[in-house]
Amino acid sequence: MSRTLARHVAPPEAGTVHVWDVELERTSAEISMLERLLPDAEVRRAARQPLEARRRDLVISGAALRSILASYLEADPIAVRFSIDEGGKPRLDAAWNPTPLSFNLSHSRGRALVAVTLEREVGIDVERLRRDLPIDRLASRFFSPREIAALRSTPEELRPAAFFACWTRKEAFVKATGAGIFRQSLQSFAVSVDPGPGPVPLVIPGHDAEAGRWSLESIAAPPGYAAAVAVEGPFRVRRFRWIA
Numbered sequence: 001m002s003r004t005l006a007r008h009v010a011p012p013e014a015g016t017v018h019v020w021d022v023e024l025e026r027t028s029a030e031i032s033m034l035e036r037l038l039p040d041a042e043v044r045r046a047a048r049q050p051l052e053a054r055r056r057d058l059v060i061s062g063a064a065l066r067s068i069l070a071s072y073l074e075a076d077p078i079a080v081r082f083s084i085d086e087g088g089k090p091r092l093d094a095a096w097n098p099t100p101l102s103f104n105l106s107h108s109r110g111r112a113l114v115a116v117t118l119e120r121e122v123g124i125d126v127e128r129l130r131r132d133l134p135i136d137r138l139a140s141r142f143f144s145p146r147e148i149a150a151l152r153s154t155p156e157e158l159r160p161a162a163f164f165a166c167w168t169r170k171e172a173f174v175k176a177t178g179a180g181i182f183r184q185s186l187q188s189f190a191v192s193v194d195p196g197p198g199p200v201p202l203v204i205p206g207h208d209a210e211a212g213r214w215s216l217e218s219i220a221a222p223p224g225y226a227a228a229v230a231v232e233g234p235f236r237v238r239r240f241r242w243i244a
């Protein structure tokens with residue numbers, strides 16, 4: 001592994017989202033190597049996590065994010081600068097980002113996805129399909145009435161997949177918008193709970209124009225995971241695998 005990624009990656013074409021798959025299960029030797037791509041503050045942040053798997057996920061996904069963005073910017077990963085907007089969404093520092101690229105990162109128990117696009121907002125979410133979650137209780141708390149009703153009418157054996165399809169779509173949209181109003185009001189918009197891949201409509205009652213600005217799509221995820229991407233305007237996805 002070298003500190004600077006040798007290969008330059010051309011920025012996504014207009015209307016394209018690059019989605020990078022990142023494997024987070026690594027040996028301790030690899031983790032120590034990848035830690036060197038992170039500034040001290042990020043290493044310390046990971047070290048504060050009580051769970052070892054969470055520490056690993058933060059180190060590897062942080063190193064992968066820096067390395068991926070550096071490959072577009074032709075920079076050293078550790079030198080990439082971020083700023084955080086008022087909704088808490090990380091962005092590339094404007095001085096570093098003439099193109100300009102937008103990105104979003106998601107990690108969940110052993111896997112991460114990084115979405116990169118040009119000049120528009122993007123959000124991505126990946127979730128491990130867990131059997132131990134109280135999905136009916138979580139749906140009652142976070143989902144809209146329309147989604148709750150659709151989930152209840154889904155056959156029981158398909159309900160976990162339907163729950164995670166809905167969850168990842170909602171999270172991807174919230175993360176694309178940078179959170180703000182929709183993070184506080186997850187019940188104020190609805191997506192399909194159908195677990196199939198592909199584009200799904202977004203419904204924001206009373207705000208058709210706002211809903212129409214966004215595209216939302218469930219994308220292929222590794223076995224045992226669900227994933228979705230949300231972008232301003234129509235888009236197509238190109239997949240990449242990050243290799244350290």
Ligand SMILES: CC(C)(COP(=O)(O)OP(=O)(O)OC[C@H]1O[C@@H](n2cnc3c(N)ncnc32)[C@H](O)[C@@H]1OP(=O)(O)O)[C@@H](O)C(=O)NCCC(=O)NCCS
Pocket residue numbers: 058061062087088089090104105106107108123124125126142167170171174175176177178179183186
């Ligand atoms: C911030 C938030 C959107 C992150 O979602 P998450 O599923 O916990 O975590 P993910 O792995 O998908 O994303 C984490 C990454 O998103 C990015 N991120 C952080 N804040 C963000 C924000 N406000 N908007 C977009 N991206 C954000 C960061 O890169 C972060 O990486 P880090 O943890 O290594 O710093 C989430 O904490 C949140 O507030 N969700 C509210 C919605 C909710 O409660 N949904 C329930 C189910 S519908």
